[in-house]
Amino acid sequence: MAVAPELWIDGRPARLEDLGHQALINYGALTSFVVEQGGVRGLDRHLDRLNRSAVELFGEAVAEDRLRDQMRAALAGRIEAWLRISLFSRELSLRQPDWIGAPQVMISVSSPPSPLADGVRLQSQTYAREAPHLKHVATMGLLRARRTARLAGYDDALFTDADGRICEGSLWNVGFIQGDTVVWPDAPMLDGVAQALIREALDRAGSPQRKAVVRLADLSRFDGAFLCNSATPAAAIAAIDDHVFSTTADAVQHLKALWRSQPRQKI
Template structure:
C-alpha cells in the first residue's frame, strides 16, 4: 500500500507485544532520516546519536555493526525512503525503571515526507524540552506547542527560556542570518543533524557560522532566519512574533547547497 509504514523490531516484523509496550510506555529515543540510493547524509552523526542515547538511557550501546545490519534490511528493495530508528526496552516501565542492558531496535520504514514548508511564521513560546540534548520519544510538549501556535494563527513555535533566550523549535533547529554569517543559538537544545550538515557545508557556500546566545530582543538585528531538520534542509522564516524578515531566497538556496554538499554515506 502506498504510504504504508513497515515496522520491524530487531530485524523481524513488530509483534503485538512490541507495539503494546511502545504505545503505553514513552521511554526511549530515536533518530530519523532520509535514505537516498542506499545511503544517508550525516549517517555518522545519526549513528553517534543512537550510541549516546543507548548508553545514557539503557546503559549499553546496540553497536554500529548491528544498527547498520538492521537498517540495511529495512531499506532492502527501496530506492528512497524515510527511516525512524528507535530504541526501547520492554524491561523498562513506570514500575520497573531499573533494568540496564542493550535496548531493542524498532525501525519504521516509510515513503520520504515532503519538506515542512517553504516559509513559516513562528510564535514565540516559553518552553524547554525535558533532557533537551536527547531526541527522546516524549513528544507531548512539542505537539502541543505546535498545535497552540497554529490555533493562534502561526505555523509553528519557537522556544525561548524565561529570559527570552532562543533555543529550538518543535521539530527543527533555527539559524539566524547576518550578512554572510550564520548564527546558531547557544542554549540547551537538541544538536540537530541537519543543522550540523548545513554548518559543515557553509564554507563551500561562501558563508561562515558561529554559535552565540540569541535573545528575542536581538531579532531585529538579523537579515533573516531559517529552520532546518532532516526533511527540510532550509526553510525561510517570514516572521517571529511581530518581527518580520525579508529572508532572501538566494540565501536559502545557498543553505540548501551547504547541506547538499555533504556526501551520501553508504549504510
C-alpha cells in the first residue's frame, strides 16, 4: 500500500489550509531527487535550476541557505529519501499574474522510487511541453501522453516536435548509442540533472559524446537507446514504435557506473 508523502511548506508541516492554492493554481517550478546516505548527486545543479526557475517565473530567487535549511528540517535526520521541492506563491493568481517576489517552498518527503527496468517500449508522439527548458508543475499534457501510450500497449511516450526532431520523454531525457559514442538529441527539452551528470562523467572518462538532430527515420543508425532521470540513472530502451534496438546492456551498465561516480553532495 502506497504511503502518502510528508508535505512541508516554508519549513513546517503543511496544514490543510496551506494546500488550497496549489490545488487551484497550477503555476510553479520543481525539482526532485534521491537522497542517499544523507547526500545528493548533483545537488548544486538542482538548486541552481530551482533558482533560475524562481527568477523566471516569480521574478526573484530563493536563498540557497533557506532551501537547505528547509530540506534538512523536512528530512528530520533521515539519510535515505525522495525529495520533491516545489516553488509557488499564494500571491500569484489568475487575477494577479504580475506579482513579483520570492516564492514559497513546498517539500515532499517520501520513499525513493524504484528505478525503471530495462526494456522500455516507447510510443512516439508529436508533443512539446510548454516552456520545455523549465521543470514546471503543469503536468496534464505529460499524464495524457503517458496514458495514451499505456492504453496503446507501450510503457511510455517519447516526444517529437513539429519538425520531427526527437526531444525528450514524458519524465526523462533520452540518449542514443552509436558504437562507443553517446548521441544526445539536439532539440528543445529540459536539460535534466541526470543527463548533465552523465555528460560530465563521460567527458571526465574521455568517452565520446555529441549532440545531433535525431529523427524517427534515423533510428536504424543507432545500436541502442536509453532514458535517464534522477530516479533512473539509465535504463535501456527496447523499442520505439516498431523499431527494435539491439541489446545495449554493457553500454547502459557503463552509464550507470558513470552516474554513480559522481560524488554525493551534503545537504
